[in-house]
Amino acid sequence: MIERKIMVKVSSLNKSFGDLHVLKDVDLQVAEKEVVVLIGSSGSGKSTLLRCLNFLEMKESGSIEIDGVQIEPKSTNLNVFRQNVGMVFQHFNLFPHKTVLENVIEAPVVVKKVPKDQAIAEARVLLEKVGLADKEAVYPNKLSGGQKQRVAIARALAMKPKVMLFDEPTSALDPELVGEVLVTMKDLAAEGMTMIVVTHEMGFAKEAADLVVYMHDGQIVEAGKPMDLFTAPKQERTRSFLQAIL
Amino acid sequence: MSDISNFFSRMLESYPLFFEGLLLTLELTVVAILLGIVGGLVVAFFKLSNSRVLRAIAGVYITLIRGTPLIVQIFFFYFGLSELGISAYWCATIGLALHNSAYIAEIFRGSIQSIDHGQTEAGRSLGMSSLQVMRRIVLPQAFLRALPPLGNQFITCLKDSSLAAFISSSELFNIATAQGARTFEEMTYLLIVAVYYLVLVLIFQGIVHLLERKFSAGEERVKTYDRKKNHGKGQLAQ
Numbered sequence: 001m002i003e004r005k006i007m008v009k010v011s012s013l014n015k016s017f018g019d020l021h022v023l024k025d026v027d028l029q030v031a032e033k034e035v036v037v038l039i040g041s042s043g044s045g046k047s048t049l050l051r052c053l054n055f056l057e058m059k060e061s062g063s064i065e066i067d068g069v070q071i072e073p074k075s076t077n078l079n080v081f082r083q084n085v086g087m088v089f090q091h092f093n094l095f096p097h098k099t100v101l102e103n104v105i106e107a108p109v110v111v112k113k114v115p116k117d118q119a120i121a122e123a124r125v126l127l128e129k130v131g132l133a134d135k136e137a138v139y140p141n142k143l144s145g146g147q148k149q150r151v152a153i154a155r156a157l158a159m160k161p162k163v164m165l166f167d168e169p170t171s172a173l174d175p176e177l178v179g180e181v182l183v184t185m186k187d188l189a190a191e192g193m194t195m196i197v198v199t200h201e202m203g204f205a206k207e208a209a210d211l212v213v214y215m216h217d218g219q220i221v222e223a224g225k226p227m228d229l230f231t232a233p234k235q236e237r238t239r240s241f242l243q244a245i246l
Numbered sequence: 247m248s249d250i251s252n253f254f255s256r257m258l259e260s261y262p263l264f265f266e267g268l269l270l271t272l273e274l275t276v277v278a279i280l281l282g283i284v285g286g287l288v289v290a291f292f293k294l295s296n297s298r299v300l301r302a303i304a305g306v307y308i309t310l311i312r313g314t315p316l317i318v319q320i321f322f323f324y325f326g327l328s329e330l331g332i333s334a335y336w337c338a339t340i341g342l343a344l345h346n347s348a349y350i351a352e353i354f355r356g357s358i359q360s361i362d363h364g365q366t367e368a369g370r371s372l373g374m375s376s377l378q379v380m381r382r383i384v385l386p387q388a389f390l391r392a393l394p395p396l397g398n399q400f401i402t403c404l405k406d407s408s409l410a411a412f413i414s415s416s417e418l419f420n421i422a423t424a425q426g427a428r429t430f431e432e433m434t435y436l437l438i439v440a441v442y443y444l445v446l447v448l449i450f451q452g453i454v455h456l457l458e459r460k461f462s463a464g465e466e467r468v469k470t471y472d473r474k475k476n477h478g479k480g481q482l483a484q
């Protein structure tokens with residue numbers, strides 16, 4: 001197999017909220033085009049890890065490298081850096097005062113100064129891709145949860161990021177709407193997007209992940225290919241977690 | 247019976263005078279609220295800033311203005327500013343504007359804070375600066391939420407503007423008291439001016455109500471859709 005470029009490299013990352021030590025010396029490497037799924041019970045630090053990667057939470061110590069560049073809040077322009085790292089949230093966070101199309105073109109036009117016509121053309125391609133071409137003029141409150149999340153994915157993709165972060169993208173959805181979002185995510189993975197996904201959808205992890213990472217109590221307990229980790233976990237804690245959820 | 251016919255005849259004959267006063271009252275109110283919105287936004291940003299000093303300045307300002315009577319403030323500006331050659335009208339306008347800015351600052355602070363933090367995070371995650379997020383994402387939503395309380399503040403200001411009469415600004419209330427003193431029919435003219443204020447307030451309440459309905463159209467649409475759905479189910483059950 002060819003050696004792939006390392007897209008995300010996290011070394012001895014630490015983060016606390018007050019007395020609570022949420023991330024303890026976390027190391028993680030994600031290669032280009034790789035899909036990494038973070039699993040673990042709530043409070044294990046997986047969402048915090050994700051949020052540290054685009055500096056929505058500030059790390060305390062350790063280093064974060066994206067595409068070979070070390071990111072430090074003091075010396076890096078975070079607004080420029082964040083354009084490379086797309087994020088999809090549990091609660092979609094679409095802009096309710098803007099239509100679907102306006103949601104998608106907002107950042108390219110305002111941040112990247114892309115001409116509006118071009119941004120609209122690109123946005124239509126993305127909306128087509130997530131299967132919502134017919135909804136561009138609609139306001140978010142007229143969409144189902146699954147549709148909202150697909151718009152949110154298109155909105156993040158509009159900035160042409162190098163990495164996409166998904167923070168429990170299907171946890172707020174009705175069960176029958178989970179599938180459509182996962183399909184969109186799988187398509188994205190198949191296209192070669194580098195993705196880090198926090199999810200409880202083990203089916204998605206099995207099918208789409210190159211690497212599954214189990215976190216517990218702020219630490220990475222075990223990481224491996226989905227087949228290995230799900231069928232033959234090496235650690236006792238991983239085993240009991242998997243037994244509890246499967 | 248003669249009292250009532252007297253009231254109406256006085257009302258009719260004094261109409262041109264009161265109409266001028268009404269225009270001045272409206273002008274005072276509109277200018278004071280517009281200036282108050284600008285000032286209120288600045289004070290709200292101070293209150294929400296990361297700087298302790300700015301927050302303290304805003305806090306003291308709001309406390310001083312809300313903790314003292316408007317009439318004291320208006321006289322304060324009258325005696326302070328009229329010496330500089332500033333007219334009674336502008337003294338009253340500035341007094342009302344500053345007074346309203348403190349209340350409007352709290353309206354904006356509340357409406358900005360009521361916008362879900364996820365909106366800011368979404369904007370920041372797309373590479374927008376905090377200023378871009380505030381201007382394009384948070385403020386448009388916060389303004390809509392501020393609209394009903396701003397409308398109420400406008401109505402309060404409309405009534406408060408009568409205090410400008412005490413520094414001889416010839417708005418509605420001043421005209422009423424002057425007419426009353428001239429004719430010794432104080433009660434008649436008080437009633438007349440009360441009717442003017444009441445009609446103005448009712449008109450603006452109507453406008454505020456319309457604005458609320460227009461700007462919450464998105465939420466309304468969902469509500470009506472749900473109602474229709476429930477209605478449909480009800481019919482099916484029958």
